[in-house]
Amino acid sequence: MKVTIERNSLLKTLGHVQSVVERRNTIPILSNVMIEASGDTVAMTATDLDIAIIENTNAMVITAGSTTVPAHTLFDIVRKLPDGSEVELTLEENDRLVVKAGRSRFTLACLDKEDFPVMNEGDMPHRFEIASEELKRLIDKARFAISTEETRYYLNGIYLHVATTEDGPRLRAVATDGHRLAQVEQDVPEGASGMPGIIIPRKTVAEVRKLIDETEGAISVALSDTKIRFAFEGVTITSKLIDGTFPDYSRVIPEGNDKQLEMDCRIFAEATDRVSTISSDKTRSVKLSIAPDNLTLSVNSPDSGTATEELAAAYSADPLEIGFNSRYLLDILAQIEGETVQVYLNDPSAPTVLKDIMDDAVLYVLMPMRV
Structure with missing residues (x-):
């Protein structure tokens, strides 16, 4: 096998396939990427037995052939080659792949491609x-x-x-x-x-x-x-x-949450992030004290101190106090694309529903915490 391929094209392909390969493998062949050259393309395949990826890229194939080489090693070599350089891959008779680019030359040990596992797709109806x-x-x-x-x-x-x-x-x-x-x-x-x-x-x-x-x-x-x-x-x-x-x-998606809280999502997220700075690493809990047209976020940490922040909010039901894991709450708020987030509550121990006012096809449920 002898192939010439543009470095950026090779790097892009290797970047895709090598990420499937696990860093630690008890089966040596699974650390390798299979390279198959024919016509005017090079096909590269990697697998961890649960997932397989195949990518074709254009190349100048001088001699067709195939082999397998260590995926992460080849990726690191190509990544460090000069941008825009031409890379020559040559399979020698002693099962070594020679990688050349400019004045750089690397020799990699190969494993027999016959040992490379092929995922049987079966019928996909x-x-x-x-x-x-x-x-x-x-x-x-x-x-x-x-x-x-x-x-x-x-x-x-x-x-x-x-x-x-x-x-x-x-x-x-x-x-x-x-x-x-x-x-x-x-x-x-x-x-x-x-x-x-x-x-x-x-x-x-x-x-x-x-x-x-x-x-x-x-x-x-x-x-x-x-x-x-x-x-x-x-x-x-x-x-x-x-x-x-x-x-x-x-x-687990509640239907009887009749207490509705509406507020600016970005302001809510920023305030939650601020007060959670003081919370302990284990729970990251934040308490929401909700009253008509008002929301108070508070954190009380025995080790670090306390934090509170008041926000304006649209709410007209009975006052309620409820606690959440601040990281989980922030993860959800990060997905809200509209300016306003709608929060549907019931009681301090019931699951809470969050919705994006701009996208009614998305729904989130968050379990409360004791705080």
């Missing part, structure tokens, strides 16, 4: 296209609430499904960690109406989200009960789905 902006919105509005607790593995991703609503079927993304819940929905893309409810793993969500920023057109999605494939321009990500049952999240 459900196929649809979704605009990159729409998929970006579904991910961004929900992923902050994905659980990182490995024992509840079925919460370690975004639950994507078609939900039945008063307005008909809707494509809905839900994520929760037991402390907060994010629900965002949109129109069902053509071809998605019969899809099963699936849980897309956290790592897959992150990899897909990175690629969306470099995509303008529609993204092709194909899925089965066990796998999902996202096809971008020149890049394909195939991933296993989480094999578990997502809990009945509708049970």
